[in-house]
Amino acid sequence: MLDYISGHNLEMTQAERNTVNSLIDLTSADSITTIRKQDGYILTSAIYGAVLRGGLMDDFSNTYPSHTMMKLTGYAEDQRRNNDFIRSLAGSDQMPIVWQHALMAREFNIIKNNEQFNPDAYQLTDRQLISDVSAAHIAARSDTVARELPYDEAGNLMRSLIAPFHGKYLLVDFWDTTCGPCRVAIEESREMRERNHGNPEFAILYIASGSGSPRSAYDEYVAKHLAGEKVIRLNDESIQMFREMFSFDGIPRYILFDREGRVVSDNYSMFDFWQLLRSEQIIAD
Numbered sequence: 001m002l003d004y005i006s007g008h009n010l011e012m013t014q015a016e017r018n019t020v021n022s023l024i025d026l027t028s029a030d031s032i033t034t035i036r037k038q039d040g041y042i043l044t045s046a047i048y049g050a051v052l053r054g055g056l057m058d059d060f061s062n063t064y065p066s067h068t069m070m071k072l073t074g075y076a077e078d079q080r081r082n083n084d085f086i087r088s089l090a091g092s093d094q095m096p097i098v099w100q101h102a103l104m105a106r107e108f109n110i111i112k113n114n115e116q117f118n119p120d121a122y123q124l125t126d127r128q129l130i131s132d133v134s135a136a137h138i139a140a141r142s143d144t145v146a147r148e149l150p151y152d153e154a155g156n157l158m159r160s161l162i163a164p165f166h167g168k169y170l171l172v173d174f175w176d177t178t179c180g181p182c183r184v185a186i187e188e189s190r191e192m193r194e195r196n197h198g199n200p201e202f203a204i205l206y207i208a209s210g211s212g213s214p215r216s217a218y219d220e221y222v223a224k225h226l227a228g229e230k231v232i233r234l235n236d237e238s239i240q241m242f243r244e245m246f247s248f249d250g251i252p253r254y255i256l257f258d259r260e261g262r263v264v265s266d267n268y269s270m271f272d273f274w275q276l277l278r279s280e281q282i283i284a285d
Contacts, residue, residue, distance in 0.1 A: 004051075010050040010053070149261070153241060161205065162257055165203045165257075168200070169258065172207060173186075174248075178217075185270055196283050201277075201282040204273075206229060212251075246267075248266075
């Protein structure tokens with residue numbers, strides 16, 4: 001992938017070059033976190049950003065399938081959140097033993113059907129431990145105090161859009177048909193959405209832009225992948241107001257609202273949303 005960058009004369013920012021150099025210099029890991037997540041971080045922070053700026057996303061996606069790119073992106077984002085949480089919990093980057101146990105439990109869930117799996121070892125790390133640590137992770141990812149939307153043009157517009165969902169947890173997903181990672185995230189969440197369709201305790205509102213989602217492409221994609229979901233397509237002026245209000249440039253971007261329509265987090269994730277609903281016993285595992 002680095003050869004792709006140089007071969008297409010794409011330039012990385014200084015921060016992206018630093019990220020690449022950090023990985024090249026990395027010789028060992030101090031915790032159970034694996035090097036594959038560092039690979040994903042590189043892809044997200046350096047290569048992916050450079051390709052986007054160079055306008056070569058279609059060609060890059062054909063060379064490296066978007067589902068692979070998205071999974072690595074997910075690893076990278078998860079790694080960053082984990083590191084932030086570890087730092088806040090332990091006061092350092094050293095991973096606490098409880099977190100190591102939880103990660104081991106996740107790995108055991110993947111390999112437990114392997115014929116060489118040792119069930120006695122699995123008993124050391126149970127599902128309750130994963131649940132407890134995940135709940136703490138969710139709490140660390142959320143703002144301490146939910147905040148009201150501002151009473152300005154952007155705040156009033158958002159307030160009107162989310163009003164029908166009062167009394168529910170609401171995740172607002174800013175996406176576009178021209179955004180590959182947005183489409184992958186939507187399609188990967190389909191099973192969870194279908195399994196919990198009609199649940200009165202939560203909702204997801206998908207907001208697309210006019211320029212990023214041409215009408216014909218938008219209608220076709222919604223019919224195929226978001227049929228029955230809450231969707232809306234806004235003009236670019238409205239989207240720009242939301243970008244400024246929630247301080248974001250890239251998508252997908254997820255905003256979490258509580259049952260009273262207050263902003264819990266303006267930089268959430270789909271994974272954390274499902275975990276939140278599980279911790280509140282709104283959905284089952």
